[in-house]
Amino acid sequence: MRRAKTIKNLFDKKHQEFEFDGIWKDRCGNPDRAGAWLIWGPEKNGKTWITMLAAKYLSQFEKVHYVSAEEGTGKDFVASLKRAKISASDTQIQVEEYEALEDLKERLKKRKAPRIVIIDNLTCYRAELKPSQVQPLLREFPEVLFIFLAHEERGEPYTALAREVRKLAKIIIRVEGLACHVSGRCPGGMIMIDESRSLLYHGQDIMNKTA
DSSP states (O other), X not given: OOXXXXXXXXXXXOOOBOOOOHHHHHHHOSOBSSEEEEEEESTTSSHHHHHHHHHHHHTTTSOEEEEOTTTTTSHHHXXXXXXXXXXXXXXXXXXXXXXXXXXXXXXXXXXXXXXEEEESOGGGGTTTOOGGGHHHHHHHOTTOEEEEEEEXXXXXXXXXXXXXXXXXXXXXXXXXXXXXXXXXXXXXXXXXXXXXXXXXXXXXXXXXXXX
């Protein structure tokens, strides 16, 4: 039996956190470098775009492994990379098409493995990753940040797997109409992906809320 930690042990523990700045600091604070984030919302509303912006930002801290399981790496995906200002010089970002979960685990066990993994999209992993297996996955890789993407159905993350991730996620970003509603264990608030296009979708009210 392991010895229980004292309160002093907990207070003395050094937590590994990101030192964010700008809008990321305002909305996410300085989150843990490990655990889970969830980015979800209706289709064609900007999930991939905000995720790529996050990948570019996070790549200054750690190597990012982007698994484009749903969309692949065709011209639309490449266009999204360019729109997010990701270029050939961004060597801290690597991209893979669908990668079996066991293969991904083997990758993460290697020396100099990426410490940020983006799974786009959870729907593609329903057969391999059950809701009850999400927490064990996070425990198996306690130094890795997993960012999961999920669709929306009837106002909820789609599927049960995505809903389980939402329960465990430290940062939750719901994307709708190119506006990102940030919540979870963080300050929270709104991130506008493209202010002019988002205004067309939401109207003046959303601009008042972000003023």
